[in-house]
Amino acid sequence: MIVRQFLQWVRNARPGDRADATSALARAYLHSDLSPDDLAAAEGALIMLLDDPSPLVRRALAEVFASSQKAPQVVVNALANDQADVAVPVLSRSPLLLDSDLVDLVATGEAETQAAIASRPLLPRPVAAAIAEVGSAQACLVLLENADADVTPASIDRIVDRFGHLAAIRETLLSRPDISAPTRQALLTKLTETLTGYVAARRWLTPDHAQFAAKDSYERATLSLAAEARYEEIAALVQHLRDSGHLTPGLILRALLCGNIVLFEEAMAELAGIPIDRVSSYIHDRNISGFRALYRKSGLPDIAYPAFREALAALRGDVLIGEPGGVARLKRRMVEHVLARCEQELTGEIEPLLTLLRRFAVEAAREEARMFCDDLVAAPLPMPVNDDHGRLVA
Template sequence: MIVRQFLHWVRAARPGERAEATSALARAYLHSDLSVDDLAAAEGAMIMLLDDPSPLVRQAMADVFASSQKAPPVVVHALASDQFEVAQPLLDRSPLLGDDDLVDLIKAGKPPVQLAIAGRPLLTTTVAATIAEEATAEACLTLLENSEANITLSSVERIIDRFGHLAPVRENLLARDDLPMSMRQALLSKLSRTLAGFVTERQWLGPQHAEYAAREACEKATLALAAETPYEEVGELVQHLRRSGQLTAGMLLRGLLSGNVVLFEEALAELSQLSIDRVTGHVHDKNLAGFRALYLKAELPEIAYPAFRAALTALREGVLVGESGGAARLKRRMVERVIDLCAAEPCDTALFALLRRFAVEAAREEARLFCDDLVADAAIGARRPAMTPAITDARVAA
C-alpha cells in the first residue's frame, strides 16, 4: 500500500521533504481516484501528521485544503486551531468552517485570527455580530471594509459604541450612504468627546471648559445633521438623542431658534409620549395654554419655558420669513426677538446668558456668511472678460 510506504519513509525524512510529500498526499486525497481503503489510510496518515513537529508539514496540508469542500473535516478543524501561520489559509476561506467554528475562534481572542475571519467572503450576520461584539478594532474595521459581509445595523451600532472614537472606523462609517442619521449623530458625539479629552490632555483648556466646548460643538453639528435628515427618520434620531442623554432643553431651544420646528415637535412627542398630531396641534395653536400643558408633560425645565414660549410667539409673528440657510443654524433675528420678549418679564439669569451666547453665535455666523458672499461675488466679477477698446468704441458709437 502506498500510504504504508509513505509512513515508513516520512519518519526519517527532513522537514522540507516531509512537507512536499504531505502536500502530494493531500492533493492525491482530493484529486486522485483512490479506493475507499486508500482514502481512509490517507486520512489516517494526515491525522497523524497533525502532530508533526515542523509547522511546514502542517502548513502544506492547510494550503492544499484551504478552498476544498472535499477535505477531511477533522483535519481542517485541527489545522484551523493550529498556530496562525498554519491556520491562516483555512481561516481566510475554508468552506468547511461553519458559523459555530468561526464564532468559537473569534471568542478565543487571538487578534490575527479575528482579523483573518473578518475578511472572509460571504460572512454571515451571526459571525459579523460576534466580530462586532468580541473582536479588536482592526478586525471590526476589516469587517466594515468587507463588501461581501452581511452586517446588520445592530452590529454597526455595536462597533460605533466600541470604536466610534477611532478615526479610521468613523471615516469608513460616515462615508456610507445607508448609515442612519441616528448613527451618524452617535459618531459625532464620539468625536466631540474624543476632542474634549485631547484638549484636556494637552492642557489647552480646563476639563469643564473643554467639556462645554465639545458639547456645544456636538449640538451644532447635530442640528446641522437634523436639518438634512429625511422627515421619516427624524423620530428615530430623536429617540437616539434621548437614549444617549443628549435630548436636552438647550438642544431643543437651539433647534427651535434655528427654525427646525419638525425636530422640536418630534422631541416633544418623544418626551411627552403623546401622538405627533396632538403635539403639532398644541405647538401651532394660538392659545399657549395647550403648549404650556405639553411642556410640563414633557418634563422640560421650568426656567427655560419663557424662551420656548417667546420663540413660538416669534414664529407666529413671521420672524423667519425670508430667512435663508435652512434650519441648520441659529437665526439672528429670531434670537434677538426672543431676547426682547424675555426681557419684558422676569427670567432666569442662566437662561439670559444662554440666549446671549446664542445671539453672539448667530451674529458671527451671519457675518461669516455675508463675507463669504462678498468674496464669491468679487471672484465672479474678476472672472468676467473685460470689454476690449474696439468693442467699447463700437458700443459708444452705436
C-alpha cells in the same frame, strides 16, 4: 505503497521539503484517482502530519484544504484551531466549518484569527454578531469592510459602543449607506468624548472649558445631522438622544432657533408622551395656552419657557422669511428677537437663559458674517468699462 514510502521519507526530511511533499499529498488526496485503500492511507498520513512540529507543514495542509468541500473534516477542524498563521487560510475560506464552530473560534481566538473569520464571504448573521460582541477592533473593522457579511443594525450599534472612539471604525461606518441617524449620532457622541479627552489631556483648555466647547460643537453637529436625516428617522434620532441623555433644553431651543420645526415637534412629543399630530397642533395654534400646557407636560424647565414662547411667536410672525442657511444654522434675526424680548422679563432667575441666548446671538452673527464673506468672495467681479475719455473705470 506510495503513502508508506512517503511516511518513511518524511521522518528525516527538512521542514521545507516536508511542506512541499505534504502539499503534493494533499492535492493527490483531493484530485487523484486513488484506490479506497490508498485514500484511507493518505487520510491517515494527513492526520499524522497535524502533529508535525513545523508550522510550514501544517500551513501547507491549510492552503490546499482551505477552499475544498472534499477535505477531511477532522483535518480542517484541527487546522482551524492551530496557531494563527496556520489557521487563517481555513478560517477565511473553508466551507466545512459550521456557524457554531466559527462562533466558538471567535470567542476563543486572537485578533488575527477573528479577522480571518470576519473576512469570510457570505458571513452569516450569528457569526457577525459574535464578532461585534467580543471581536477585536481589527476584526470589527474587517467585518464592517466585508460587503458580503450579514451585519444587523444591533451589531453595528454594539461595534459603535465598543470601538466608536477609533477613527478607522468611525470613518468606515460613516461611509456605509445603511447607517441610521441614531447610529450616526452615537458615533458623533464618541467623537466628541474622544476630542474632549484629547484636548483636556494636553491641557490646551481647562477640563471645564473643554467640556463646554465640546458640548457646543456636539449640539451644532447634532443639528447638522438632523437636517440631513430622512423625515422618518427623526423620531428614532430623538429617542436615541433622550436615551443617551443628550435631549437637553439647550439642544431643543437651538433646534427651534434654527427653524428645525420637525426636530422640535418630535422632541416635544417624546418628552410629553403625546402623539405628534396633537403636538403639532399645539405648536402652530396662535392660542399660546395649548403650547403652555404641552411645555409643562414635557418637563422642560420653567426658566426657559419665555425663550420658547417668543421663538414660536417669531415663527408665526414670519421672522424666518429671507433668512439664509438651512435648518442646521441659528437664525440671527430670530435669536436677536427672542433675546430682546426675554431681556424685558423682570425676574432675576432668567439670567442663565439670557447668557445662553447671548451666546447663541454671537454664534449666529459670526455664522452670518462667514456666509456673507463667502458669497462676496464667490461673486464675479464687475467688468471694467471705458469712459468717454478712454479711461478704465470699475
